[in-house]
Amino acid sequence: MDFSLSEEQTLLQESIARYMQNDYPFTERQKVVQSAEPFSAEHWRSFAELGWLGVQFPEADGGFGGGAVESMLMWEQFGKGLVIEPLLATVVLAGGVLRLGGDKAQKEALLPGLLAGETQAALAFAEPQGRYNLADLTTKAAASDGGYRLNGYKAVVLNGPSADWLVVSARNGGGQRDAEGVSLFLVPMAAAGVSRRDYPTVDGFTASEITLADVEVGADALLGQEGGGLPLLEQVIDEGILAVGAEAVGCMEVLHKDTVEYCKTRKQFGQPIGKFQVLQHRMVDMFMEYEQAKSLMYMAAMRMDEGYGPQAQKAASAFKVQVGKSGRFVGQSAVQLHGGMGMTDELNIGHYFKRLTMIDTLFGNVDHHLRRFGSL
């Protein structure tokens, strides 16, 4: 297998790494998290100007024409910087549905604003009763005046407070958990009948609970095939898994390196604590967990670029399982080896740990993906 990067891929990786190091310091990130603003508009503009919002979109749509490998390289660097700008919700999730399922008119209407960094979007796919089952939907889409009328409740919609438009999964046929009968709709946030309850998430992002009450949309709001939205949603979620998984790998790299550095300098009983064998072994285990997750990350990206199907799905689930396990181990070890300092808000360690814990929850945890892997 060829793991070498092309010149373009290396340039992309290096430019983001440089930005994270020079222009995205942790202290400034914390200022934004603690402010009333959900993210930095300035950074978002830079991301758009640098073309990062369009990395996975075809060149014909104004993008960079990259695939899963480019997305992976990008997200690994975002993980190191602990980026809080809503790239996942806007570009990967809502943007992903538009990229894969949108027709020409829908793309022409929404993509320019999205890629230019002028508009924000969100994917409203989860419901309180559904846990991680994408097909478990009580939100209904009924035919109405040549279009659709949507009614239902969507849980934990990431970036909801900032989104200008939503992609909503709703059922217009089949039973509550059937694979058939799931459709995806474009819904402007300003549409009559959409109401929101906004709140912060534990790791510094924002989310909303969204109620849809007799929301009328036209026939042109349907993304992809009527009743055939589940495969599209699954693919986008798997792309989301690759993104947040790569982000987690970036987090783990920082945690491992920072912990090794800390243990070299922190002294107890007259010597650096890194000299104690029990701590050395723990750091070796951290390294092995990180490398194992990174290996499955490459595998998942390559499988996805070969074409989306059961092999790519299995690779995504395997990666998510490893990210959940490794993330927990590396995160806990980093906190513990830093002693009581680990979870203080001033130190970045605790923030990486929170993000890793949240990533385990996103799109299905270890148990969920073990089951999915076994059933594929």
Place this chain on the structure above:
Amino acid sequence: MLRLRRALQEAPDGQGGCLADAADFKREAAALEVRLAGLQALEARCAAERSAGRNPGAKAQMLEVRSAELCLAVMEMLVEAAGYYALASADSLLLHNEGPVGPPYALPALQGMLAAQAEFGPDSAIDAARRRLVAELLG
């Protein structure tokens, strides 16, 4: 543990049932109950020695180490049961008059876990001190 039991009965599994009936959760919850039973038994032994006028020594410290570990494990499982609602920050409670975001079993699982991790996670400073004490008591 009572909160966990209730949470598992209330949390949906996405297949029409609740987590308390899902095989993997059932097994995991049972394993935690066994650990709890073990600690209760150990605690009873310590109490019996104390009431007989003897010092339970290392066993009492061990009880603290193991209790901290179990507490963290229960918190972690509460986070798992909360699903996506684990993301909701407890700060959200302060912003709304209409009560917490998400179902009651979900809140605020993650913050509880993070606090437990910081305070008495395995190998934290407190845990290390306890272990040193156990080692000294064992001579």
